[in-house]
Amino acid sequence: MEFAETAIDGCVIVKPQRHLDERGFFARVWCANEFREARLPEQIVQSSLSFNRKAGTLRGMHMQIPPSKEGKLVRCVRGAMVDVVVDLRGPLESDLRTVTIRLDDKNRLAIYVPPGCAHGFQTLEDDTDVLYMMTDFYQPHLSQGFRWNDPAFNIDWPIDNPIIHERDAGYPDFDKSAYSANG
Numbered sequence: 001m002e003f004a005e006t007a008i009d010g011c012v013i014v015k016p017q018r019h020l021d022e023r024g025f026f027a028r029v030w031c032a033n034e035f036r037e038a039r040l041p042e043q044i045v046q047s048s049l050s051f052n053r054k055a056g057t058l059r060g061m062h063m064q065i066p067p068s069k070e071g072k073l074v075r076c077v078r079g080a081m082v083d084v085v086v087d088l089r090g091p092l093e094s095d096l097r098t099v100t101i102r103l104d105d106k107n108r109l110a111i112y113v114p115p116g117c118a119h120g121f122q123t124l125e126d127d128t129d130v131l132y133m134m135t136d137f138y139q140p141h142l143s144q145g146f147r148w149n150d151p152a153f154n155i156d157w158p159i160d161n162p163i164i165h166e167r168d169a170g171y172p173d174f175d176k177s178a179y180s181a182n183g
Contacts, residue, residue, distance in 0.1 A: 001014055001015065001016055001028060001029075001031065001034050002014070002015040003015075003040070006101075006111075007098075007099055008085060008087045008098075008099050009087075010040075011085050011087070011111065011112060011113060012038065012040060012111070012112045013109055013112075014029075014110040014111070014112060015108075016108055027108070029075065029108075029110065030044070030073070040112055041071050044133045044135060045135065045137055046134045046136075046137055046138060047131065047132060048131075048132045048134070049129060049131055049132075050130040050131075051127075052081075052123045052127070052128045052129070052130070053127065054123070054126055055123050055126050055128075056122065056159040056162050057122065057123045057128070058121070058123075058162035058163065058168065059122075059164075059165070059168065060084065060118070060119060060120015060121060061084070061086060061119065061145050061146050061147070061150075061168075061171070062118060062120065062143065062145045062168075063088065063116070063117065063118040063145065064115070064136070064138070064139060064144075065142050066115075066116075067142070068115070068136050069135065070115055070134050070136040070137075071112060071115050071134070071135040071136070072112070072119060072132050073111075073112050073113075073132070073133040074110060074112075074113060074119070074121070074130060074131070075109070075110035075130070075131045075133075076103035076105060076128060076129070077105060077129045077130070078128060079104065079105060079123060079126070079127055079129060080102065080103070080104035080124040080128060081102070081103050081104065081122060081123045081130060082100060082103075082121060082122050082157070082158050083100070083101050083102075083103050083120075083121045084098060084099070084119070084120050084121065084155055085098065085099045085100075085119055086117060086118040086119075086153055087117050088116055088117060089115075089116035090116075096152070096153065096176070099111075100155070102124075103121075103130075104125075115135075118145065120168075122157050122158060122159060124158060124159070145167075145168065145171040146171050147170075147171045147173050147174075148168055148169070150173045150174050152173065152176065153174070
């Protein structure tokens with residue numbers, strides 16, 4: 001695997017190395033040893049699949065707050081999506097930086113979202129499947145989020161008028177003066 005840093009400390013793009021032959025290819029998409037060498041968490045405790053029926057489906061912006069230490073390795077295994085990560089770690093170490101990347105079933109990239117960062121995505125194709133591998137167990141009482149189109153982040157979602165759940169649409173705007181994910 002190849003690991004590429006992003007503008008957010010600890011947020012890493014993971015590219016599988018393909019071993020090609022006449023049948024297609026084989027690629028490792030997870031290896032604890034390689035993740036440890038890349039200074040990423042090497043323990044996955046939970047994995048989830050998100051099926052998205054229609055292009056334009058938007059999920060986010062979500063995160064787990066402390067004491068959760070949930071990091072996520074996110075990969076699009078069918079279809080295509082734009083994935084967004086926002087650094088909300090206090091004391092706002094990365095100046096609320098945002099990373100946006102296209103993940104699809106052709107580039108086969110993944111992105112590691114570190115604890116303390118919010119995450120969301122919008123599908124670009126019908127029938128898009130998103131695989132999450134998490135470093136901590138999901139805890140509903142530690143879930144938080146902010147509005148997907150919060151002007152504080154100016155996220156450029158590719159499809160206008162998204163298909164969005166009322167919970168995600170109803171999240172409040174981010175309040176920089178009142179928020180610290182670490183505290």
